[in-house]
Amino acid sequence: MELLTSPQAWIAFATLTALELVLGIDNIIFISILVDKLPPAQRELARRIGLFMAMFMRVGLLLVLSWIVGLVAPLLTLAGQAISGRDLILIAGGLFLIWKSTTEIHQSLEGVEAQKSALVKTTFLSVLVQIMLIDLVFSLDSIITAVGMVDEVEIMIAAVVVSVAMMMVFAKSIGEFVSDHPSIKMLALSFLVVVGVVLIAEGFDHHIPKGYVYFAMAFSVSVEMLNIRLRKKTSR
Secondary structure (H helix, E strand, O other): OOOOOOHHHHHHHHHHHHHHHHHHHHHHHHHHHHHOOOOHHHHHHHHHHHHHHHHHHHHHHHHOHHHHHHOOOEEEEEOOEEEEHHHHHHHHHHHHHHHHHHHHHHHHHHOHHHHHHHHHHOOHHHHHHHHHHHHHHHHHHHHHHHHHHOOOHHHHHHHHHHHHHHHHHHHHHHHHHHHHOHHHHHHHHHHHHHHHHHHHHHHOOOOOOHHHHHHHHHHHHHHHHHHHHHHHHHHO
């Protein structure tokens, strides 16, 4: 009840929810690109399962808050750089993002036949496994950010649940828009390569202000939206 009547708690909740939504955009794009390889009848189910897994993983990580804090403790030293458990996960996740995004770009450039062969090889279970791996990375980064902003676990859990619920509402629209516009898909994959590089840099304790990255992404999307409108106008 004290949290419900506290203005500071509501401000923290609103701020953290907005931040979770921003951090979750990368996750939505990645899930959309992965489920696009499945048959149309399975895409919506895979998308919802992926977002549910993201929510439960984040809530689970919040409930083991002490373990997350312990991940910051150094585990080993590499070239004079102390590496913690959190750093290892961020580096591994960044490498996975770069590899997966580069593979997707290669398949897109190879043409329709390469995409069809990839579609045949892709199974529902393999897509879910890849979603779980990337959910782990994004969840850890998101939860560590939340821990640094808010002290009350109840506010963190509420913000995570509300943000994922909002993602579920817009995930299908975002996924269909990305699928229908190849240039947006290529831009999204390029963003994921950048996110992978940022995660690796964070893992080696080189902080890159995310505001610069998000501004570059927003500017690129704005330019591409103008290009899409111009192409539609020209085709008419």
